[in-house]
Amino acid sequence: MPPLTAATEVAAYRIVIEALTNVARHADASRASVSLRQQEGSLLLEVRDDGASAVPWTPGVGISSMxxxxxxxxxxxxxxxGPSGSVVEATIPHFSE
Structure with missing residues (x-):
C-alpha cells in the first residue's frame, strides 16, 4: 500500500481512539478488535466489540466527531x-503525498 497522507493517518488514528474509548465507556464488552486493510483505493478501518446493545446507538459527540x-x-x-456487539466502519480514500 502506498504511504498514507498525513491527514489520512491522523483521521484514522483519531477514529480508532474514539471508537475504542466508546467501547471502554459504553459497550460492557470483553473484547474489541481493530482491523485496517486496503480495498479499491481506500483504507478500510473497522473497530468491532462483543458488548451487547439492546438498542441502536444514538448519535453523540463521539460518533459525530468520528x-x-x-x-x-x-x-x-x-x-x-446489536445484541452481539457493535461495529464502527470507516472508509477513507487513499491518496499518497
Missing part, C-alpha cells in the same frame, strides 16, 4: 450495534 473526521478526508463512517 463521522466528521472521516468526512474531512473524503471518507464515510458507518456504525451498527
Amino acid at each position: 463521522r466528521e473526521r472521516a468526512t474531512q478526508v473524503g471518507g464515510t463512517l458507518r456504525t451498527t450495534s
Whole structure:
C-alpha cells in the first residue's frame, strides 16, 4: 500500500481512539478488535466489540466527531450495534503525498 497522507493517518488514528474509548465507556464488552486493510483505493478501518446493545446507538459527540473526521478526508463512517456487539466502519480514500 502506498504511504498514507498525513491527514489520512491522523483521521484514522483519531477514529480508532474514539471508537475504542466508546467501547471502554459504553459497550460492557470483553473484547474489541481493530482491523485496517486496503480495498479499491481506500483504507478500510473497522473497530468491532462483543458488548451487547439492546438498542441502536444514538448519535453523540463521539460518533459525530468520528463521522466528521472521516468526512474531512473524503471518507464515510458507518456504525451498527446489536445484541452481539457493535461495529464502527470507516472508509477513507487513499491518496499518497
